[in-house]
Amino acid sequence: MQQSTRNDAKTVKRARRFSVAPMMDWTDRHCRFLHRLLTHEALLFTEMVTSAAIVHGDAERHLRFDAIEHPVALQLGGSDPVELAKATRLAHDTGYAEFNLNVGCPSDRVQSGRFGACLMAEPELVAECVRAMRDATDRAVTVKCRIGIDDQDTEESLDRFADIMVEAGVDALYVHARKAWLKGLSPKENRTIPPLDYDRVHRLRARLSPLPMMINGGLDTLEAAEAEMAYMDGVMLGRAAYHNPMLLAEVDQRFFGVAREPIALATVMQAMAEYADRELANGTRINNIARHMLGLANGLPGARQFRQILSVDACKPGADSSVMYRALEAVNPVLVAEAV
Template sequence: MEPSRRFSIAPMMDWTTPHFRYLARQLSLHTLLYTEMVTTGALIHGDTERFLRHSPEEYPLALQLGGSDGGELAHCARLAGQFGFNEVNLNVGCPSDRVQNNMIGACLMAHPDKVAQAVSAMIEATDLPVTVKHRIGIDGRESWDQLCEFIEKVSAAGCRTFIVHARIAVLEGLSPKENRDIPPLKYDWVYRLKETYPDLEIIINGGIRTFEECHQHLAHTDGVMLGREAYHNPWLLAGVDPEFFGTPGPATSRHDALRAMFPFIQQELDRGVFLTHMSRHVMGLFHGQPGGRQFRRYLSENAHKPGSGLEVIEEALKRVPEPEPIAAG
């Protein structure tokens, strides 16, 4: 079944790892999760199993690919199906110099025909839905007509879902971090895309932080995608299922959500994964709560020590009182 994109978490390098996604799934069963961007070169020439490794508990889960060669993207789209992902997404939004030099990411906004060819090859190669995440433009190609040209050419190739970061990307002069904040948000452009192309699924992304903002955007678009706020304040996700899907969420408290991860964390420890590689993703779980700072401090000071295991998390949990009811919204 095609996943619902009513509420999703953006792919974020070094953040939306399997460990964060496992935590997110303890908080919401319906939120669509995305992997970090994986380049076609890494999948074809690197450790494919390592890059595509995930737990079935993470579903629904989409794989985001970085690349521009149609043949390579088609091969990787087939891999996405073989590894059990629910969607394959093409990154046309990342502004970093490193990916630009390999014709990956936001620079592809200047080449709608190339994106269309790539999307067509991916659709031909897989039964999974193929989606595109992109900006509203880049420096030098920032007009409404150029955005429409991009949408029309890529949709003509078969793409029905566009996840739109409502900022341009400035490829000359701004860092990737600055590109997440400095170009102004133009939500009205994304609303206008939905009005102009009502048969396409339009998902809005960029600067969204609260459920109130989500509902405002959902009045004009088909779905919302949160990024940094969902990572830094993951407990927000505990309200997603009742708020947007009308079903109870799986978590009754922050403590229960974290303890539900213990078998998975132990499994990863047994594989040789260091605790700090997992504990960094739960730092925000007690954001704004009494004892939250002490929880974070204890993990920061102890999770990196050799041999650290679940006892470190148990000790950190003693710093925060439990439990409290879910507050949706």
């Protein structure tokens, strides 16, 4: 499918039925290449990239991606409307299908830069950012947020935040169904300690319908994600999809009704080895690709050795795509014959 058709509004809106969350240090372009082998329909997200890094840094390095990744959304971090508009304009020319503003990350580093979850206390500023980004592109501009921060009342403050986003013309909301505690909890603790409140997100979606709204947080299985489709327009999985990537192979059938032949592990490993060969020729280190593949053999005999080869051998000097075939052989030697 051509890039233009993979970026059109109808395709992107449909793709939001299932998306893989933006995750710092994880959902880079190598990870997204792997995930796209497993699901052709889901919406993929970049890691969060700051607007400053794009505008004042190496924009080509931060924005580069493979056409196979479409549809792919760029998540931006920032709070300067002018800078965000410039970053969106540069990214628009690169070909991203959607531009998402991060209003959910609770890390100290992000807070010190005045973006992420702390912006939930400044909805008017977020609205200015959304309007500036919308003026810079004709593609979707969306926001990913929490249900609240610290001592906020999640009924009143979330409604107010969402209403201001609607007034600013946001195209969709992704809501992590937990508060973020900016004082007293680490980013890791913020992923597990604040209680999940799916009902609060369901009420918000019902009140703001037909605004598209996707839910995120604590969805560890496809069954749990499917149950949320009774209330939401889409679901977003993060760590569950990253640590068990083969579950993505079921997404097209279960969430989009698109029948696909089950993809074999050998097929995935061969495609990733061929991708690695191309990337190595451009200076990429094999471990930067292999590190995203550790969960592919979860539950299979030999999975431990599979992970060890990809995590240890891939870091050795001179390592190449052969480590992927050796990892596959640890699971089942017959599969290697099918792959090579």
